[in-house]
Amino acid sequence: MVLLHGCCHNPTGANLDAGQWAEVAALMAARGAVPFIDLAYQGFGDGLEADAAATRAIADQFPEVLIAASCSKNFGIYRERTGILIALTERSRKDVVQGNLNFLNRQNYSFPPDHGARLVTMILEDPVLTADWKAELEEVRQNMLTLRRTLADELRRATNSDRFDFVAHHRGMFSRLGLTEAEVDVLRQDHGIYMVSDSRINIAGLNARTVPVLAAAIAKVTG
Numbered sequence: 001m002v003l004l005h006g007c008c009h010n011p012t013g014a015n016l017d018a019g020q021w022a023e024v025a026a027l028m029a030a031r032g033a034v035p036f037i038d039l040a041y042q043g044f045g046d047g048l049e050a051d052a053a054a055t056r057a058i059a060d061q062f063p064e065v066l067i068a069a070s071c072s073k074n075f076g077i078y079r080e081r082t083g084i085l086i087a088l089t090e091r092s093r094k095d096v097v098q099g100n101l102n103f104l105n106r107q108n109y110s111f112p113p114d115h116g117a118r119l120v121t122m123i124l125e126d127p128v129l130t131a132d133w134k135a136e137l138e139e140v141r142q143n144m145l146t147l148r149r150t151l152a153d154e155l156r157r158a159t160n161s162d163r164f165d166f167v168a169h170h171r172g173m174f175s176r177l178g179l180t181e182a183e184v185d186v187l188r189q190d191h192g193i194y195m196v197s198d199s200r201i202n203i204a205g206l207n208a209r210t211v212p213v214l215a216a217a218i219a220k221v222t223g
């Protein structure tokens with residue numbers, strides 16, 4: 001079993017292109033691995049369809065695939081923790097797979113809360129609500145891309161280097177900036193800027209006012 005993030009990798013922010021996905025798929029096929037795809041940020045990277053492309057390609061190529069698709073982020077219902085587990089298998093193994101899923105369901109929660117799933121169902125069964133949701137999700141995605149581009153531009157200006165250009169090419173909510181733990185400590189102590197010790201930041205937590213402040217502080221601690 002190989003666990004993969006379908007798009008917008010958390011924590012790194014790296015996003016494989018089609019060629020890289022093909023290489024990963026070839027490697028898994030050679031090793032006889034079962035892909036387990038965690039798709040938690042569909043719609044946050046290059047769009048709803050584009051973000052599912054790698055998952056679909058792998059589902060087409062492998063006889064057995066597990067896909068955990070989350071709605072927590074792309075429907076803005078994080079505290080409902082809503083999603084779906086899809087198990088793809090050959091028809092002859094359907095009963096075994098269903099039996100295992102039933103067992104795991106019983107062991108884990110038996111009857112999970114239904115509120116988030118009902119909200120998602122209501123939206124996806126109504127074309128007007130679905131169109132609204134897609135438009136809002138696209139706005140969120142574009143906002144994150146703009147923040148990525150402005151942060152990369154500000155960092156280029158402030159550090160006078162292309163070291164952080166990758167921030168604009170990353171996708172999704174997160175990027176790991178590649179700062180040392182000591183530099184993260186200085187950002188916290190001297191600039192009041194907090195991030196995970198591995199220098200992962202949440203791009204969606206920034207705004208037009210805070211991007212230049214962050215870039216200037218990073219330039220100072222890395223300069």
Ligand SMILES: Cc1ncc(COP(=O)(O)O)c(C=O)c1O
Nearest residue numbers: 010038040070071072081082083
């Ligand atoms: C890659 C990834 N998968 C899954 C989850 C959790 O998804 P859910 O809210 O559906 O449990 C997260 C974050 O919350 C995540 O970053």
